[in-house]
Amino acid sequence: xxxxIRVSENDYYIQSPAKIGLVKLNDKEVxxxxxxxxxxxxxxxxxxxxxxxxxxxxxxxxxxxxxxIGGNKYLQGQTGCRxxxxxxxxxxxxxxxxxxxxxxxxxxxxxxxxxxLLAQExxxxxxxxxxxxxxxxxxxxxxxxxxxxxxxxRDDVVxxxxxxxxxxxxxxxxxxxxxxxxxYIETLEMVKKMKAKLFxxxxxEPGEDMCQLAQYNIDKVxxxxxxxxxxxxxxxxxxxxxxxLFTEYALVxxxxxxxxxxxxxxxxxxxxxDTGRLKAGFEQNRxxxxxxAD
Numbered sequence: 001x002x003x004x005i006r007v008s009e010n011d012y013y014i015q016s017p018a019k020i021g022l023v024k025l026n027d028k029e030v031x032x033x034x035x036x037x038x039x040x041x042x043x044x045x046x047x048x049x050x051x052x053x054x055x056x057x058x059x060x061x062x063x064x065x066x067x068x069i070g071g072n073k074y075l076q077g078q079t080g081c082r083x084x085x086x087x088x089x090x091x092x093x094x095x096x097x098x099x100x101x102x103x104x105x106x107x108x109x110x111x112x113x114x115x116x117l118l119a120q121e122x123x124x125x126x127x128x129x130x131x132x133x134x135x136x137x138x139x140x141x142x143x144x145x146x147x148x149x150x151x152x153x154r155d156d157v158v159x160x161x162x163x164x165x166x167x168x169x170x171x172x173x174x175x176x177x178x179x180x181x182x183x184y185i186e187t188l189e190m191v192k193k194m195k196a197k198l199f200x201x202x203x204x205e206p207g208e209d210m211c212q213l214a215q216y217n218i219d220k221v222x223x224x225x226x227x228x229x230x231x232x233x234x235x236x237x238x239x240x241x242x243x244x245l246f247t248e249y250a251l252v253x254x255x256x257x258x259x260x261x262x263x264x265x266x267x268x269x270x271x272x273x274d275t276g277r278l279k280a281g282f283e284q285n286r287x288x289x290x291x292x293a294d
């Protein structure tokens with residue numbers, strides 16, 4: 001873990017729970033794409049930098065989930081590097097309590113205020129085209145989170161952030177986190193058509209073609225949607241739907257899974273309702289959802 005792997009003349013990635021991109025800007029300076037999940041990850045990245053005689057100039061965050069920005073504060077404090085994050089992701093990076101609060105829908109209880117959901121704050125600036133190195137392109141990848149982006153470097157390596165999960169991850173955890181299901185499907189369809197020298201997803205193996213993996217992710221989204229529609233053959237409350245999904249997928253409920261899977265299920269319900277496949281109504285002061293007539 002935390003092995004530095006070279007993939008082109010200037011591009012590397014650090015093998016970690018969420019892959020960290022590392023790109024040489026010149027012989028001395030480098031930038032990171034994301035920073036790992038905590039201060040300890042930051043220390044390990046700093047060790048790699050020191051061993052290679054590199055100076056960290058900037059961190060480009062793809063999005064603001066804690067496992068991608070957790071090393072920001074330590075590395076910025078150690079090196080004085082700048083940090084850039086896109087749009088809303090920059091707000092979450094500067095005010096990371098927004099992540100568990102958003103997931104929970106209110107002030108997060110102490111079981112949700114830990115490093116896996118609550119990173120330390122860092123001074124992130126808004127990502128602009130002018131902030132990118134020469135020859136780079138930022139690629140909008142909405143769906144997984146609010147304004148997530150990927151990056152194409154001048155060596156034609158594309159860092160895909162969290163828009164893809166590996167087959168193993170999908171088969172094990174069954175319901176991966178998604179904020180906007182419709183946008184997520186559109187992103188995956190776009191990724192299917194993309195060309196690059198190499199793609200590096202944060203949570204899957206690098207490869208030259210992501211088409212089959214993107215389709216597998218789409219298939220899993222559709223499977224979950226159909227399962228929810230089947231559950232809602234009769235009117236169901238959100239808690240009933242969530243409980244039945246946990247049971248059918250043999251998931252274990254705890255606070256973290258309640259907010260991560262629960263937030264994702266709410267997003268599926270919005271998608272299904274907005275596309276006319278679910279109807280909603282209020283009965284005895286409860287919101288109930290039911291499959292719409294064909």
